[in-house]
Amino acid sequence: MRAPTDAGDVWFKEDPPPLAFEPALTELLERRRPDRLPETVAVEGPRLLTRDAGRQLRAHLDDGGAAPPWEELGGVLSISVVHTEAHDGNLFVRDGHVRLLDWAEAVVSHPFVGAVLPLRFAVERTGRSAEALRDAYLEPFTRFAPMAELRQAFAHGYLLGTLVRADVGRARGATGRHGRARRSCRCVARDLRRRRGWRD
Numbered sequence: 270m271r272a273p274t275d276a277g278d279v280w281f282k283e284d285p286p287p288l289a290f291e292p293a294l295t296e297l298l299e300r301r302r303p304d305r306l307p308e309t310v311a312v313e314g315p316r317l318l319t320r321d322a323g324r325q326l327r328a329h330l331d332d333g334g335a336a337p338p339w340e341e342l343g344g345v346l347s348i349s350v351v352h353t354e355a356h357d358g359n360l361f362v363r364d365g366h367v368r369l370l371d372w373a374e375a376v377v378s379h380p381f382v383g384a385v386l387p388l389r390f391a392v393e394r395t396g397r398s399a400e401a402l403r404d405a406y407l408e409p410f411t412r413f414a415p416m417a418e419l420r421q422a423f424a425h426g427y428l429l430g431t432l433v434r435a436d437v438g439r440a441r442g443a444t445g446r447h448g449r450a451r452r453s454c455r456c457v458a459r460d461l462r463r464r465r466g467w468r469d
Contacts, residue, residue: 271321278321279310280370288373292317295372298350307361307368322370323363334362351376351383353433356390374437381426385434388427 270281284291292312299306307319324334352359352375359371376382384406391402407419414422 280307280317280319280321282317284315284317284373286315289315291315291371291373291375294350294375295319298372304366305368307370319370321363322361322368324361325358326360326362326367327357329362330357348377349380351378351380353383353430353437354386355383356386357394374433376433378429378433379422379426381423382430382433384423385427385430 271278272281282291292315295306295317296309296312299309307322310318310320312318352369352372354371354374355369359369361368361370384403388399388402388406391397392399395402403420403423404416407416407423410419
């Protein structure tokens with residue numbers, strides 16, 4: 270929920286019990302990477318208050334805005350905190366910099382676990398094949414490993430990522446959000462069918 274204040278807009282969010290770790294995690298990550306997360310104003314249990322992070326990337330691009338320098342978001346292939354909802358509805362652009370919001374479904378895992386939703390949204394919005402988009406996503410990582418090896422790692426990470434999405438759907442069902450949970454499970458089934466089609 271956005272709210273105006275004398276010091277500018279702020280965002281308030283209260284997480285359900287299974288996702289109540291998000292405020293503390295957001296605060297921790299913002300201390301480490303303030304250039305990539307919104308400024309935290311207050312944290313109290315499951316409640317989070319942050320400064321405005323700018324416009325959604327989705328709206329920014331739809332209005333003809335320039336794409337951000339994605340290479341700044343790259344990293345090494347090691348276990349890390351993974352944002353599993355990194356689609357254009359949770360990316361915000363302010364002063365030319367991208368900030369990532371909504372860490373309620375973050376996990377500690379391999380980076381490719383987080384590629385499930387971005388790939389799904391990119392296929393739907395661009396009409397390009399999942400394989401072509403996968404390879405475009407993997408290209409910056411060729412600094413660390415050959416493409417064939419990356420494709421294999423991606424396939425394993427994608428499979429684990431779909432299971433993470435299924436667990437998120439289970440958690441949402443436990444909080445009474447059954448409609449969204451059912452949609453999430455249907456999407457997971459589609460993602461698993463896509464994964465079975467990859468042979469690399």
